[in-house]
Amino acid sequence: MVYHLFQVNFSGETRMPKAKYENIYKEIKQKILSHEYESGDYLPSENDLTEKYNCSRNTIRKATLFLIEEGLVQPHHGKGVRVIYHESQRYNLTRSGISGFSQSAEKSGYRVTTQVINFTELVADGRLSQRTYFPEGTTLYFIQRVRYLNGTAKSLDTTLLRKDLIPGLTPEIAAGSLFDYIENVVGMEIRTIKRSITISHISELDKKYLKIEDYDCTPVITSRNYNLNGEMFEYTESRNNPDSFQFNSVAWR
Amino acid sequence: MVYHLFQVNFSGETRMPKAKYENIYKEIKQKILSHEYESGDYLPSENDLTEKYNCSRNTIRKATLFLIEEGLVQPHHGKGVRVIYHESQRYNLTRSGISGFSQSAEKSGYRVTTQVINFTELVADGRLSQRTYFPEGTTLYFIQRVRYLNGTAKSLDTTLLRKDLIPGLTPEIAAGSLFDYIENVVGMEIRTIKRSITISHISELDKKYLKIEDYDCTPVITSRNYNLNGEMFEYTESRNNPDSFQFNSVAWR
DNA sequence: TTGTTCAACTTGTTTGAACAAGTTTATTTA
DNA sequence: TAAATAAACTTGTTCAAACAAGTTGAACAA
Numbered sequence: 001m002v003y004h005l006f007q008v009n010f011s012g013e014t015r016m017p018k019a020k021y022e023n024i025y026k027e028i029k030q031k032i033l034s035h036e037y038e039s040g041d042y043l044p045s046e047n048d049l050t051e052k053y054n055c056s057r058n059t060i061r062k063a064t065l066f067l068i069e070e071g072l073v074q075p076h077h078g079k080g081v082r083v084i085y086h087e088s089q090r091y092n093l094t095r096s097g098i099s100g101f102s103q104s105a106e107k108s109g110y111r112v113t114t115q116v117i118n119f120t121e122l123v124a125d126g127r128l129s130q131r132t133y134f135p136e137g138t139t140l141y142f143i144q145r146v147r148y149l150n151g152t153a154k155s156l157d158t159t160l161l162r163k164d165l166i167p168g169l170t171p172e173i174a175a176g177s178l179f180d181y182i183e184n185v186v187g188m189e190i191r192t193i194k195r196s197i198t199i200s201h202i203s204e205l206d207k208k209y210l211k212i213e214d215y216d217c218t219p220v221i222t223s224r225n226y227n228l229n230g231e232m233f234e235y236t237e238s239r240n241n242p243d244s245f246q247f248n249s250v251a252w253r
Numbered sequence: 254m255v256y257h258l259f260q261v262n263f264s265g266e267t268r269m270p271k272a273k274y275e276n277i278y279k280e281i282k283q284k285i286l287s288h289e290y291e292s293g294d295y296l297p298s299e300n301d302l303t304e305k306y307n308c309s310r311n312t313i314r315k316a317t318l319f320l321i322e323e324g325l326v327q328p329h330h331g332k333g334v335r336v337i338y339h340e341s342q343r344y345n346l347t348r349s350g351i352s353g354f355s356q357s358a359e360k361s362g363y364r365v366t367t368q369v370i371n372f373t374e375l376v377a378d379g380r381l382s383q384r385t386y387f388p389e390g391t392t393l394y395f396i397q398r399v400r401y402l403n404g405t406a407k408s409l410d411t412t413l414l415r416k417d418l419i420p421g422l423t424p425e426i427a428a429g430s431l432f433d434y435i436e437n438v439v440g441m442e443i444r445t446i447k448r449s450i451t452i453s454h455i456s457e458l459d460k461k462y463l464k465i466e467d468y469d470c471t472p473v474i475t476s477r478n479y480n481l482n483g484e485m486f487e488y489t490e491s492r493n494n495p496d497s498f499q500f501n502s503v504a505w506r
Numbered sequence: 507t508t509g510t511t512c513a514a515c516t517t518g519t520t521t522g523a524a525c526a527a528g529t530t531t532a533t534t535t536a
Numbered sequence: 537t538a539a540a541t542a543a544a545c546t547t548g549t550t551c552a553a554a555c556a557a558g559t560t561g562a563a564c565a566a
Contacts, residue, residue: 019549040483045516056551061517074445074483078516078558082483084445086386092449133339192327192337193504196345197450199472199495216469217495219452230293230327230335242452242470249502251446272519298546309521314547331528331546 024053024063032072032085042080043073071250092248110149117209118144119171121163132160132235133224139163143174146209149244153210156239165233188233192226197247206239215242277306277316285325285338295333296326324503345501363402370462371397372424374416385413385488386477392416396427399462402497406463409492418486441486445479450500459492468495 031037044052049060064081067073070093075081120142122128129136141161147154159178161169166186173181182188200220202212212218218239225234284290297305302313317334320326323346328334373395375381382389394414400407412431414422419439426434435441453473455465465471471492478487 021549042516047516058552059550062549068445071445071447074479075517076481076483076558077518078560080516080559084479084483084485088386089447133341191505192321192324194324194342195502195504197472197498197500199468199498201467214454215452219450219472226327226337228329230329230337232337245450245452247450247500249448251448252444274519295546300546311522312520315519328547329528330548331530333529333546 020053020055021059021062021066024049024055024060025066028063028067029070029072032067032083033090037083039083039085041083043083045080068252069250071252074252092246111151113148113151114175115146115148115209116143116171116174117146118142119174128160133232134160134162134235141166141169143169143178145174152241152244154241154244156206156209158237158239160235162231162233165227165231182234189228190225191228191230193223194226195221195223197221200239202239210239210241212241218242219245219247221247273306273308274312274315274319277302277308277313278319281316281320282323282325285320285336286343290336292336292338294336296336298333321505322503324505327505345499364404366401366404367428368399368401368462369396369424369427370399371395372427381413386485387413387415387488394419394422396422396431398427405494405497407494407497409459409462411490411492413488415484415486418480418484435487442481443478444481444483446476447479448474448476450474453492455492463492463494465494471495472498472500474500 028037028043037043043049043064046057046060046064050057053060064073064075067081068075071089072083072085072093073081074084122140122142124132124134124136124138124140126136128134129138134140139162141159141163143157143159143161145157145159147157161178163169165188166182168186169181179190183190198220199217201217202210202215206212206218210218219242221236221238221240223234223236223238224232225236227233281290281296290296296302296317299310299313299317303310306313317326317328320334321328324342325336325338325346326334327337375393375395377385377387377389377391377393379389381387382391387393392415394412394416396410396412396414398410398412400410414431416422418441419435421439422434432443436443451473452470454470455463455468459465459471463471472495474489474491474493476487476489476491477485478489480486
């Protein structure tokens with residue numbers, strides 16, 4: 001069983017979009033998902049859409065850009081914009097991104113639980129600094145959590161957070177959604193996430209918490225998160241259960 | 254030793270760009286990589302850049318968008334565009350993409366060799382169709398290759414190509430760069446790549462060709478490539494050597 | 507019939523303008 | 537002094553227009 005995570009992105013929020021292009025993007029996306037625009041078809045021309053949505057061509061093009069980034073359509077110079085959506089994409093849709101574990105999972109209807117197995121503070125030494133890129137001497141929260149989906153251990157996450165930027169953390173908060181706390185309580189917006197996937201041998205901790213039996217290694221997602229000011233405030237190493245691991249991405253030109 | 258692959262993207266080509274915004278993007282990128290624009294600094298304002306490059310603000314913004322997608326800068330409403338480049342990114346730069354193995358490797362100065370271990374034709378049956386999404390009955394080239402970097406086996410790739418779209422393939426061509434053949438000989442342009450990373454147990458074939466000893470599983474990159482017409486012409490499963498595997502991506506909003 | 511030209515589409519690039527909205531600093535007001 | 541205001545920046549959104557360039561099909565010419 002592969003849980004489709006790691007694919008809901010920033011734009012997957014439920015807030016009311018204020019920008020015109022965002023609404024147009026969502027409406028066209030909906031029509032693609034509901035097969036009103038069938039795979040292989042061309043979207044109405046930009047001029048048609050301009051009339052239909054009573055906006056400028058630039059606005060249509062910005063909406064279309066999102067669809068391209070999501071791998072839903074593909075523009076063809078001189079011909080039109082073709083739908084290349086495949087039903088198998090439905091739960092893997094992403095526009096360049098990944099976001100909170102809880103959000104994406106709950107959106108998919110999964111039951112999420114979190115077990116906090118470590119919660120301390122520490123100061124970054126040279127070794128840790130080299131690994132995380134936090135400056136030496138930075139005071140950090142050190143949090144280790146096991147994330148469950150419908151009762152099955154999905155990942156073992158080690159998170160380091162700058163205490164000066166994300167104050168007031170408690171194990172209780174960490175047991176819920178860190179993403180939610182950062183965005184809605186602290187009021188800090190996550191703007192950029194740089195991620196890297198590598199393979200690592202499993203440790204005793206992995207074995208213990210992820211209940212990995214069939215594999216001797218695990219995919220590790222290392223991510224560095226930046227806030228509005230361009231400050232790196234979070235570093236996370238997510239060690240995943242190989243059975244349910246899936247990561248999607250779309251490239252285009 | 255981690256070879257930095259899977260990160261050179263479409264825009265990493267050497268052709269002369271015709272578009273203004275592309276040149277501006279490349280120039281600013283260069284200044285970031287050479288630390289003329291230091292990490293933490295703000296780029297000159299859009300108005301300044303507009304004057305400097307003698308173009309419109311929209312053109313500057315389009316160039317900046319590429320830098321954002323690449324994780325080099327981050328815009329801050331009302332303040333400016335901040336550089337968030339880190340030296341560790343240098344060989345991992347990507348704008349949403351991945352491209353040919355040979356290109357990216359050779360660009361990094363690695364010596365690439367390819368061993369063709371299988372080259373046949375077949376017709377997609379129901380099982381294969383379900384796996385690849387090629388329509389049942391499609392005639393395909395079936396190619397298996399081992400890719401080496403500086404003499405070390407990096408991946409074992411199984412590629413299926415639509416014969417009607419990519420005709421004239423030979424084992425000799427497959428021993429070189431398929432990407433090159435498709436783009437430059439057939440003249441077909443790759444426009445969209447949909448990828449998915451999962452973990453799979455290693456097979457006898459993996460063991461034999463990738464010389465994997467320390468791991469019992471391998472990261473598999475499944476990719477479906479679309480041409481200008483929105484037709485899927487290639488399906489590839491790339492089984493990677495865990496030791497040298499790395500996959501990078503950037504998310505932003 | 508066959509090949510060429512041309513007009514009418516399509517998306518791609520660029521410009522210039524205006525206003526919205528977040529940030530900062532200086533100024534004014536209490 | 538301290539708070540509120542205003543002005544001058546910044547990026548974000550939207551519009552209208554023009555031209556470049558790829559695609560298609562109808563009209564035309566050989």
